[in-house]
Amino acid sequence: MKITAGGVVAAEWTKFSSLRSTWITTGISVLLLIAFGAIASASFSGDNLSAVDLALSGSIMAALAVGVLGALLGASEYTTGMIRATLAAVPRRTPVLWAKSLVAGLAAVVMMTAGAFAAFALGSAVLNNGVAEMALGDDGVLRVLFGAGLYLGLVAVLGVALGMLVRSSAGAIAILAGLLLIVPGLAALLPDAIADAITPYLPSNAGNAVMALTQSDGSLAPWTGLAVFAGYVILTLVAAAFRLKKSDA
Amino acid sequence: MIQVREVTKRYGAKTVVDHLSFTAQPGQVTGFLGPNGAGKSTTMRMIVGLDRPTSGDVLVNGKPYASSKAPLHEIGVLLEAKAVHPGRTAVSHLLAMARTHGIPRSRVDEVLALAGLSEVAHKRVGAFSLGMGQRLGIAAALLGDPAVVMLDEPVNGLDPEGVLWVRTLLSGLAAEGRTVMLSSHLMSEVSLIADHLVIVGRGKLLADTTVADFVTSEGVRVVTAAPDALRTVIAAPGVTVTSTGAEELFVTGTSAREIGLAAATRGIPLFELTPQNASLEEAFMDLTRDAVEYEAAR
Numbered sequence A: 001m002k003i004t005a006g007g008v009v010a011a012e013w014t015k016f017s018s019l020r021s022t023w024i025t026t027g028i029s030v031l032l033l034i035a036f037g038a039i040a041s042a043s044f045s046g047d048n049l050s051a052v053d054l055a056l057s058g059s060i061m062a063a064l065a066v067g068v069l070g071a072l073l074g075a076s077e078y079t080t081g082m083i084r085a086t087l088a089a090v091p092r093r094t095p096v097l098w099a100k101s102l103v104a105g106l107a108a109v110v111m112m113t114a115g116a117f118a119a120f121a122l123g124s125a126v127l128n129n130g131v132a133e134m135a136l137g138d139d140g141v142l143r144v145l146f147g148a149g150l151y152l153g154l155v156a157v158l159g160v161a162l163g164m165l166v167r168s169s170a171g172a173i174a175i176l177a178g179l180l181l182i183v184p185g186l187a188a189l190l191p192d193a194i195a196d197a198i199t200p201y202l203p204s205n206a207g208n209a210v211m212a213l214t215q216s217d218g219s220l221a222p223w224t225g226l227a228v229f230a231g232y233v234i235l236t237l238v239a240a241a242f243r244l245k246k247s248d249a
Numbered sequence B: 001m002i003q004v005r006e007v008t009k010r011y012g013a014k015t016v017v018d019h020l021s022f023t024a025q026p027g028q029v030t031g032f033l034g035p036n037g038a039g040k041s042t043t044m045r046m047i048v049g050l051d052r053p054t055s056g057d058v059l060v061n062g063k064p065y066a067s068s069k070a071p072l073h074e075i076g077v078l079l080e081a082k083a084v085h086p087g088r089t090a091v092s093h094l095l096a097m098a099r100t101h102g103i104p105r106s107r108v109d110e111v112l113a114l115a116g117l118s119e120v121a122h123k124r125v126g127a128f129s130l131g132m133g134q135r136l137g138i139a140a141a142l143l144g145d146p147a148v149v150m151l152d153e154p155v156n157g158l159d160p161e162g163v164l165w166v167r168t169l170l171s172g173l174a175a176e177g178r179t180v181m182l183s184s185h186l187m188s189e190v191s192l193i194a195d196h197l198v199i200v201g202r203g204k205l206l207a208d209t210t211v212a213d214f215v216t217s218e219g220v221r222v223v224t225a226a227p228d229a230l231r232t233v234i235a236a237p238g239v240t241v242t243s244t245g246a247e248e249l250f251v252t253g254t255s256a257r258e259i260g261l262a263a264a265t266r267g268i269p270l271f272e273l274t275p276q277n278a279s280l281e282e283a284f285m286d287l288t289r290d291a292v293e294y295e296a297a298r
Helices: A005-017 A020-043 A051-055 A059-080 A082-089 A094-125 A141-166 A169-187 A192-201 A203-209 A222-246 B040-047 B090-100 B105-114 B130-142 B160-175 B187-191 B227-234 B256-265 B280-291
Strands: B002-011 B014-024 B029-033 B055-060 B075-078 B148-152 B179-184 B196-201 B204-210 B217-224 B240-243 B248-252 B270-277
Touching (some): A005 B090, A020 A094, A059 A169, A059 A203, A094 A141, A141 A169, A141 A203, A169 A203, A192 A203, B014 B055, B029 B160, B040 B075, B105 B130, B130 B160, B148 B160, B160 B179, B217 B227
Parallel strands (some): B029 B196
C-alpha cells in the first residue's frame, strides 16, 4: 500500500465520474456545441463564414459549460469540506491539482473533439444552400476541429485551476465568464492603438484563433493562439498550486 | 503514536493553540477534551498537516506526516462528519480515497460492512443522517488499516447503539496496539472509553492525566448525634473538619472507612456517612471554568 501518481489520478477519475452533475454538464456542453452549430449552419446565408466556422458557432457556449464543469470540480472540494479528506490522504497536496486537471482536461478534450466532429457532420448535413460545402480533407478543417477539442479541454483545466484558487464555485464561475465573455468587450473600449495591440492576446481571442478557418487581420496564428491560451492556463495553475501548498486547507 | 511538541497556532492576533505539548501512546485511547473553541479541531488539523503550526511541530509515528509514503496507513482521521460531496455514493467516496493508495475494492466493502453501511453503500451521501455520516467518516478513517486512528467528536449525532459501537470499536483498536485519539467536549462520553486524558482550554494544556487520577475523592459527609465528640476522635494532621449543620460535618483528608471505624470504637452513633466524589463532569467544569470561550450569561 503506497501513494502513487497513478493512484491519485485514478482517485480523481473516480471523483469525476461518480457525480451525476459531471455527466449532465458534459452532456450540456456537447449538446450546446452541436445545437448551435446546426442552427447557425442551417440559417446563415452570408459569405464571410465557412461551413466549419458555422459548425463551431456553439464553441463559446460550450466553453462556458465545460469551464463550469472544471470550476465545480475544483471548488466543490472546498464547498463540501471534502478537501480535508483529500489532503489527509495526499499530504503533498499538489498531485491532487495536477491529477484533477489531467482528468478534467483529458475528459473534456475527448468529449469536445467528438462534439466538434459531430457538429461539423450535422452542420454539413443541414447546411444552408448559400454556403459552400466543405469536407474533412479540406485545408484547415481537421486543424479547426481538433483545435476546438484542445481549446475546450484547456478551458476545463482553467476552470479546475480557478476553482482550486478561489475555493468558491460562484467566484470561480464569475471569473471564468468574465475572462471569456466580458474582457474582450471591455478591451474594445480602450483607445484603438492599445486595443489593437492587446486584443489578439486576450484569453478567449487567443483561444479562438485555433478554431477559425482563416485568420482575420490582427488575430494570432492558430497554434500561436492556442499556445498563448495555454500560457494563461499554466499561470492560473501555478497560482492555484501556490495557494494549495502554502495556505491552510 | 502522535507527538505534539510545543505547537502554537495563531490566526492574526488570535492565538488558538498556545504552546501545546502532549503524546498519544499506542495501545491506549487518548481522550482530547476541552470546551468549544478550545483549539481541539485546530490541533487535530495540524496533526495531519492541514493547518501549518505557527511554531512547534507534530510527529505521527515518529515522522512528519507529509513525508509518509502511505499516509492512510499511518493515520486514519475523521475530522468532520459529512464533509463529503453530497452527490457521491458512500462507496464512490471511499473508493476515491482508496485509489490514491492502491487499496483494493474489497477493503472498501470491508469497512462499509464494519460501519454497518453495506445496505446504503450505493445511496448518495446527501441523503445520509448525521449518524450515518459519522459512520461513513469512521469507515474512511479505517480504510488504510492505520496505526493511528484520530476522530473529532465521533459520537455526535449517533444513536445509543452507535455510541456503544464506537466505544467497542475504539477499545478494540487500542487493544490491537493502535494509537486511538478522540476529541469531545463532553467528559461523560470520553471517561467511558479513554485511558488517558488530555484537557485543553483556550489552546493551553490544562491537564495531561489518566481517568483514574482525574477523579479525586473530595471528602466525606457525616451526620452524627455527637459532632463535637467525633471531631476530636478523627482529628489528625491533614484532616479538616467543617460544620455544615447542627449534626452535619464535612471531612476531608481521610476516608469514610477511617471515620466509621473511629466512631465505632468510641460508640458514637452515625446516621449518615457518605463519600462525596466530584463527578468527572464537575471536575472537568472546575478545571475548564476559566478557559471557556463562549459562556452563557448568568
